[in-house]
Amino acid sequence: xxxxxxxxxxxxxxxxxxxxxxxxxxxxxxxxxxxxxxxxxxxxxxxxxxxxxxxxxxxxxxxxxxxxxxxxxxxxxxxxxxxxxxxxxxxxxxxxxxxxxxxxxxxxxxxxxxxxxxxxxxxxxxxxxxxxxxxxxxxxxxxxxxxxxxxxxxxxxxxxxxxxxxxxxxxxxxxxxxxxxxxxxxxxxxxxxxxxxxxxxxxxxxxxxxxxxxxxxxxxxxxxxxxxxxxxxxxxxxxxxxxxxxxxxxxxxxxxxxxxxxxxxxxxxxxxxxxxxxxxxxxxxxxxxxxxxxxxxxxxxxxxxxxxxxxxxxxxxxxxxxxxxxxxxxxxxxxxxxxxxxxxxxxxxxxxxxxxxxxxxxxxxxxxxxxxxxxxxxxxxxxxxxxxxxxxxxxxxxxxxxxxxxxxxxxxxxxxxxxxxxxxxxxxxxxxxxxxxxxxxxxxxxxxxxxxxxxxxxxxxxxxxxxxxxxxxxxxxxxxxxxxxxxxxxxxxxxxxxxxxxxxxxxxxxxxxxxxxxxxxxxxxxxxxxxxxxxxxxxxxxxxxxxxxxxxxxxxxxxxxxxxxxxxxxxxxxxxxxxxxxxxxxxxxxxxxxxxxxxxxxxxxxxxxxxxxxxxxxxxxxxxxxxxxxxxxxxxxxxxxxx
Amino acid sequence: xxxxxxxxxxxxxxxxxxxxxxxxxxxxxxxxxxxxxxxxxxxxxxxxxxxxxxxxxxxxxxxxxxxxxxxxxxxxxxxxxxxxxxxxxxxxxxxxxxxxxxxxxxxx
Numbered sequence: 001x002x003x004x005x006x007x008x009x010x011x012x013x014x015x016x017x018x019x020x021x022x023x024x025x026x027x028x029x030x031x032x033x034x035x036x037x038x039x040x041x042x043x044x045x046x047x048x049x050x051x052x053x054x055x056x057x058x059x060x061x062x063x064x065x066x067x068x069x070x071x072x073x074x075x076x077x078x079x080x081x082x083x084x085x086x087x088x089x090x091x092x093x094x095x096x097x098x099x100x101x102x103x104x105x106x107x108x109x110x111x112x113x114x115x116x117x118x119x120x121x122x123x124x125x126x127x128x129x130x131x132x133x134x135x136x137x138x139x140x141x142x143x144x145x146x147x148x149x150x151x152x153x154x155x156x157x158x159x160x161x162x163x164x165x166x167x168x169x170x171x172x173x174x175x176x177x178x179x180x181x182x183x184x185x186x187x188x189x190x191x192x193x194x195x196x197x198x199x200x201x202x203x204x205x206x207x208x209x210x211x212x213x214x215x216x217x218x219x220x221x222x223x224x225x226x227x228x229x230x231x232x233x234x235x236x237x238x239x240x241x242x243x244x245x246x247x248x249x250x251x252x253x254x255x256x257x258x259x260x261x262x263x264x265x266x267x268x269x270x271x272x273x274x275x276x277x278x279x280x281x282x283x284x285x286x287x288x289x290x291x292x293x294x295x296x297x298x299x300x301x302x303x304x305x306x307x308x309x310x311x312x313x314x315x316x317x318x319x320x321x322x323x324x325x326x327x328x329x330x331x332x333x334x335x336x337x338x339x340x341x342x343x344x345x346x347x348x349x350x351x352x353x354x355x356x357x358x359x360x361x362x363x364x365x366x367x368x369x370x371x372x373x374x375x376x377x378x379x380x381x382x383x384x385x386x387x388x389x390x391x392x393x394x395x396x397x398x399x400x401x402x403x404x405x406x407x408x409x410x411x412x413x414x415x416x417x418x419x420x421x422x423x424x425x426x427x428x429x430x431x432x433x434x435x436x437x438x439x440x441x442x443x444x445x446x447x448x449x450x451x452x453x454x455x456x457x458x459x460x461x462x463x464x465x466x467x468x469x470x471x472x473x474x475x476x477x478x479x480x481x482x483x484x485x486x487x488x489x490x491x492x493x494x495x496x497x498x499x500x501x502x503x504x505x506x507x508x509x510x511x512x513x514x515x516x517x518x519x520x521x522x523x524x525x526x527x528x529x530x531x532x533x534x535x536x537x538x539x540x541x542x543x544x545x546x547x548x549x550x551x552x553x554x555x556x557x558x559x560x561x562x563x564x565x566x567x568x569x570x571x572x573x574x575x576x577x578x579x580x581x582x583x584x585x586x587x588x589x590x591x592x593x594x595x596x597x598x599x600x601x602x603x604x605x606x607x608x609x610x611x612x613x614x615x616x617x618x619x620x621x622x623x624x625x626x627x628x629x630x631x632x633x634x635x636x637x638x639x640x641x642x643x
Numbered sequence: 644x645x646x647x648x649x650x651x652x653x654x655x656x657x658x659x660x661x662x663x664x665x666x667x668x669x670x671x672x673x674x675x676x677x678x679x680x681x682x683x684x685x686x687x688x689x690x691x692x693x694x695x696x697x698x699x700x701x702x703x704x705x706x707x708x709x710x711x712x713x714x715x716x717x718x719x720x721x722x723x724x725x726x727x728x729x730x731x732x733x734x735x736x737x738x739x740x741x742x743x744x745x746x747x748x749x750x751x
Contacts, residue, residue: 620747626673 034109182234189227232268253356290330297323373448437537658699665692
């Protein structure tokens with residue numbers, strides 16, 4: 001089939017789904033609305049499969065499908081087309097978005113079955129998929145920005161989906177406003193890059209990128225990429241703009257799986273990978289990205305250890321895993337970043353859906369202190385969650401092991417990385433193993449702490465099918481990117497992902513040949529760290545549940561600080577938000593009331609007074625008017641004649 | 644002006660003087676009378692005074708434009724009379740009198 005037709009189907013199918021469900025938004029039948037929405041995304045998935053199959057059929061260097069629909073705007077030499085292109089990077093993204101997206105839509109039918117706003121929910125979900133596809137396929141930064149804003153809007157709408165609850169509505173607004181801060185920086189980045197290259201077209205910019213690295217901090221590319229990265233910290237929840245993501249868990253759980261774990265939050269990583277020829281020549285930006293990524297990975301993981309809400313734990317885990325992706329791209333391992341993005345989409349979507357299944361079974365209970373022993377009630381959810389767990393803590397040969405290990409290895413080995421980054425990453429990995437094991441123990445294993453009034457049960461088939469599929473992907477998903485050192489010793493298994501991405505990823509400058517012994521050793525260290533901390537967590541939370549409490553009590557100040565999320569929210573409120581609100585109030589009370597309002601009042605009083613004077617002339621006496629007309633004519637005529 | 648004897652021969656000036664007299668009479672009526680009907684009649688008088696000078700000039704200057712203008716004035720006069728009388732009838736219905744002072748009630 002024609003590529004432009006396929007591309008149109010890929011993009012428009014979710015939009016059509018959105019329009020259909022959007023028009024009949026009051027309809028309460030979950031099966032029909034969900035059927036329409038799922039079919040819409042499934043159609044997209046099929047067309048993206050066909051497109052990617054075509055892409056694979058092309059020769060490696062020429063793999064690109066570019067479709068231009070119409071000219072969107074033209075100002076002088078600045079022309080933007082509604083054009084989209086699929087290359088090796090966006091191919092992975094569209095498969096993940098539409099594939100995982102279809103599964104999550106399917107899961108939502110079961111999860112949202114009893115909700116009155118179910119049709120509206122599916123309409124938003126479809127709109128999100130549409131915008132996300134625009135984001136990943138757009139051929140210029142501006143087209144990407146349209147999708148970038150669109151997914152932000154959908155995220156806001158879906159976080160605040162149960163908006164009658166004030167806290168949830170506030171969480172939506174927090175997400176939206178925090179993202180605005182990042183988006184402003186993204187815009188600045190676009191301005192700088194446009195001023196430098198004279199174009200916003202991604203391929204043209206990548207082609208125009210210089211070959212030598214830019215050493216200065218104030219160079220155009222360094223500044224532009226830094227601004228873009230700040231934009232990415234907003235969308236992808238990195239320090240300092242990560243605060244919205246944990247609150248975003250107020251939305252329905254499948255939304256957390258789709259938007260706040262698998263797709264939207266990875267947009268920042270994707271953007272950097274797509275612009276990798278620009279970022280690689282700005283080593284200062286790369287350093288900032290790597291440091292922020294590593295810090296976020298550790299910082300968020302440490303908060304995750306202390307949380308009691310099942311979704312909050314997963315949310316901090318997501319922030320932490322996104323930190324790993326940024327660490328990867330920051331040290332120049334763009335392929336590893338994309339790889340982790342993909343595997344993370346599988347296992348994190350799986351775990352969010354699993355937590356949704358648990359919450360569903362527990363009648364909207366999210367506190368893991370009131371769970372425990374759910375394994376015997378929910379065998380399928382437990383089994384799939386188990387695969388997600390081994391995947392995220394990096395046990396070979398599950399998906400997360402390959403991607404995380406490649407990131408850790410590159411952060412050590414790459415000339416842009418350093419042993420310090422590796423140490424941070426390894427600590428983060430150990431923490432990840434700890435909090436995920438803690439979550440597993442408290443939710444599924446150990447003694448049941450379920451209140452007597454609640455009778456947990458396995459979720460319906462509609463919800464378990466996506467879990468099973470994602471569970472399988474979490475096991476096998478990593479096998480496409482088996483690192484060379486392992487593949488070689490297992491009998492020349494190729495690193496498929498690296499070969500696939502190779503033509504569109506710029507190599508890291510001055511990369512030395514890998515020492516295999518070193519790689520094996522670091523791999524051994526990180527895996528054993530993860531295993532040990534997983535065992536410690538198992539021991540703490542299943543064998544002797546009183547130990548963690550004792551430890552927490554012995555380091556009470558630190559524990560309190562961490563469990564209150566390092567008081568970052570309070571810090572932002574104290575230093576930025578409240579002063580801003582108070583300042584605005586003062587401006588209003590003083591400047592607005594005293595000057596601006598006064599001036600307008602004086603003007604309006606003047607006009608009204610003047611009108612009153614003139615009004616007195618309008619007596620309503622007809623003959624007086626006639627008289628005045630007569631006198632006027634006489635005067636006018638006399639002037640004309642006298643002249 | 645043509646050199647004609649003012650007392651023996653009727654010329655343009657006679658028409659203009661008649662026109663002016665009629666106009667002033669009409670205007671006086673409009674300004675002084677309190678009865679709406681009389682005022683409307685006075686307005687007709689003023690319009691027709693103007694018509695006389697139009698026709699007179701038209702004849703004197705050998706130009707039909709003035710006469711065509713008269714038709715327009717007559718049309719306007721008819722329309723104006725219709726509207727004016729309608730208002731007068733309404734006023735009468737309401738106040739049982741057609742004094743101009745009641746028009747003051749129309750004041751906003």
